[in-house]
Amino acid sequence: MRIGFIEDTHLRGGTQIWVTEANRFFINQGAETVILAPTGSFVAEECQAAGAQGFTYDYDAVISMDPINQKLWTEALQTCDVAICTVHPPRDSFHCSIFAGNCIKEHQLDTILIPKTGTIVPEYKREFYLPDESIRSTVITITDFTRKYLIDSYHIPEHLVELIYQGTDVKRFTPDQEKRNESLARYPLPKGASPVLGNVGTFEERKGQVVLLKAVTELVKGPLPNLHLILVGEGPDEEMLKTRVQELGLENNVSFFPFTREPVYVFERIDILVLSSLYKEGLPNVLLEAMSMKTPVVSSKMAGVPEIIKEGETGYMVEPGNSDQLAEAIHKLWSDQKAYTDMSENGRKLMENEFDKEVQFRKFLEYFNRICEK
Incomplete structure (x- = not known):
């Protein structure tokens, strides 16, 4: 299993920390991982240090969606079985999951694109969550509230929206x-x-x-x-x-x-x-x-x-x-x-x-294996 992470941000908040922890866990379970993120970003550096293959890009230049960036993203995605893309805010006409979907479609990749979200921003477009229905794509939500919203308000088919809580490391976060x-x-x-x-x-x-x-x-x-x-x-x-x-x-x-x-x-x-x-x-x-x-x-x-x-x-x-x-x-x-x-x-x-994080990480892996077998 080769798992990709797309993280279009320089932030180092809770989501980015989760990505770094998931990356380490998946590697420890025998998976190969890829990180596609801005050059110099916290998540890119942390994931590469843990063993992920890194593909980095200029955060400002990528919004042009030029052939150079399309080639880079395609190279990052083409060997991945699945690619998890955090749904970040759009920047001008650029959105990370839509751009990833275009790369997959135009180059006929077998990669399954999985936008992942926990938040609801009403002005976000449906395409941020399900970029192109001609490619293999599903959505992971980390709350049931979000799952129901995507199904009811965006009319995304129920079978394409999976709820998996992120969880926390209860061993690490224990009073001492x-x-x-x-x-x-x-x-x-x-x-x-x-x-x-x-x-x-x-x-x-x-x-x-x-x-x-x-x-x-x-x-x-x-x-x-x-x-x-x-x-x-x-x-x-x-x-x-x-x-x-x-x-x-x-x-x-x-x-x-x-x-x-x-x-x-x-x-x-x-x-x-x-x-x-x-x-x-x-x-x-x-x-x-x-x-x-x-x-x-x-x-x-x-x-x-x-x-x-x-x-x-x-x-x-x-x-x-x-x-x-x-x-x-x-x-x-x-x-x-x-x-x-x-x-x-x-x-x-x-x-x-x-909400034990290790249990939840295993649920992510089980889900990836399940959709890849279809």
Whole structure:
């Protein structure tokens, strides 16, 4: 089995980390892998270092879809049995899955193209998910919400849309006292900070950190004056967020830390993981990881989130963009320590029973084998 990954982005978020982990797992299971991604991108470098054959391209130049890039993409795809293409936003008239589909069609490749998605963006075209019905193509969704949406709204045939949850590494994301001690050094906070909230992800508008800061302001001025929020990540809004913290007078209640490949230490350090996203989420890895670590979660209610957060059992959900609801849910969770403990245990059990990443990786391989045999 030769598995290709198409990842048209320079980001290094949860999806890209999943690609690097899937790449390593598939190689360890005896598969050969190919990574097709922008030159210098995180995912290209990580996958090649792990043993994938790399094909890289100029991120800006590829939108011309010229013969040089078409040749490169065709060379990358022609030896793959399957090619998984994350559905990223279009750039001008270019879209990665459509371009890949065109390469497969024009050169009559046997490669099965598999756009993979967890998010729903209403303005996205049907062709982003099923580029060309004259080639062999299916769709993998990582949430049932997304699967139903593609079937009901885009009228993609049900047999072409497969649900496979991504899962999390429950062995890696397990509470550990030594790591807990190390986390105190990695993430130093003011004495007496409590509760400690964490937000992990790209600093950009869709992640809703501005809304979270409003909620933190409300809590600090009210019932939780010693609350502390750590923001872990990188992105275009970082300087704006730091300025906003100063404007809100939260310098003693908010700390920024850089992107990390070891988020386990973040979860050891915090009391509550908050996902404040406004839109374009599927089933965020950070929620799965936190729950595996027995860290209770408060999240925006969207897409696949209700498939893991059972209200009052494994966490709390709020309407996206509602800072009052966010503040209320955080206070409610922290003020009831019995419910807090129950949620931490329930979340861990759910991850162990239904979202173990190794089990899910095997489901991907089983699916690839199944469709290749047809």
